[in-house]
Amino acid sequence: AQKVTQAQTEISVVEKEDVTLDCVYETRDTTYYLFWYKQPPSGELVFLIRRNSFDEQNEISGRYSWNFQKSTSSFNFTITASQVVDSAVYFCALSEEGSGNTPLVFGKGTRLSVIA
Amino acid sequence: DVKVTQSSRYLVKRTGEKVFLECVQDMDHENMFWYRQDPGLGLRLIYFSYDVKMKEKGDIPEGYSVSREKKERFSLILESASTNQTSMYLCASSHRGYPYNEQFFGPGTRLTVL
Numbered sequence: 001a002q003k004v005t006q007a008q009t010e011i012s013v014v015e016k017e018d019v020t021l022d023c024v025y026e027t028r029d030t031t032y033y034l035f036w037y038k039q040p041p042s043g044e045l046v047f048l049i050r051r052n053s054f055d056e057q058n059e060i061s062g063r064y065s066w067n068f069q070k071s072t073s074s075f076n077f078t079i080t081a082s083q084v085v086d087s088a089v090y091f092c093a094l095s096e097e098g099s100g101n102t103p104l105v106f107g108k109g110t111r112l113s114v115i116a
Numbered sequence: 117d118v119k120v121t122q123s124s125r126y127l128v129k130r131t132g133e134k135v136f137l138e139c140v141q142d143m144d145h146e147n148m149f150w151y152r153q154d155p156g157l158g159l160r161l162i163y164f165s166y167d168v169k170m171k172e173k174g175d176i177p178e179g180y181s182v183s184r185e186k187k188e189r190f191s192l193i194l195e196s197a198s199t200n201q202t203s204m205y206l207c208a209s210s211h212r213g214y215p216y217n218e219q220f221f222g223p224g225t226r227l228t229v230l
Contacts, residue, residue, distance in 0.1 A: 009156075035218065037221075043204065043223055043226075044221055044222065044223045045206065045208075045221040047219075047220070050218055091159065103164050104219055106158050106159040107158060108156065108157060109159075
C-alpha cells in the first residue's frame with residue numbers, strides 16, 4: 001500500500017535561514033511519481049515539482065531544491081534563504097504507475113512559518 | 117493555463133440540507149477528484165472520476181455522492197449535511213496521459229454546516 005509521511009507538522013524559521021522539509025514514502029511499485037505542492041494562505045494548492053522513480057538526480061529551481069534518495073525512500077525539499085512569502089503548508093504526494101488515472105496519495109503536510 | 121474553478125469560496129449550510137459543490141476545469145482533463153482537507157489530517161480523497169459518468173470511491177466516500185455528466189464538470193453532493201462535514205473541499209483535475217499525473221487544484225470551498 002502507498003503511504004507518504006511528513007513527520008514535521010510545523011516548522012518555524014527566521015527569514016534567510018535554510019529549511020528542509022522531510023518526506024518519506026512507501027510503495028511496492030518500481031515505477032512511481034513523487035510531487036511537492038505548496039498551499040499558501042489563499043488555499044489553492046500550487047504544483048512545485050514532479051519526479052519519477054527512475055530519475056534520482058537532484059533538482060534545483062532558484063531557492064528550491066529537492067533531494068530524491070530511493071535507498072531511504074525519501075524526497076526532501078530544501079528552501080535556501082527562506083522568505084516570508086515561503087510561509088505555507090507544503091504537501092508531499094505519491095502516485096504509483098497505473099493506467100494514468102491513479103489518484104495521488106498525500107502526506108499530512110508541513111506548515112512552514114517564516115518570521116521576518 | 118489550466119484553470120480549475122469551484123462554485124463558492126465560502127458556504128454556510130444547515131444540518132440536513134442538501135449541498136452541491138461544483139467544480140469546472142477548462143483543460144479537457146479526463147480525471148477529476150474531490151478531496152477534503154482538515155487540520156492534522158491532510159488531504160483525503162472522497163471520490164474521483166476518470167471519465168464522464170464514471171466514478172470511483174476514495175478513502176472517505178460515506179455521506180457523499182458525485183455526479184459527472186460532462187467532462188469539464190464534477191459535482192460533489194452532500195445528501196444531508198452534517199456538522200462533521202464542516203471542512204475545506206478541494207477539487208482537482210489531471211490529464212490521463214501517462215505519465216503526467218500532476219493534479220491541478222481549484223481554490224477550495226470552505227463549507228460550514230451549522
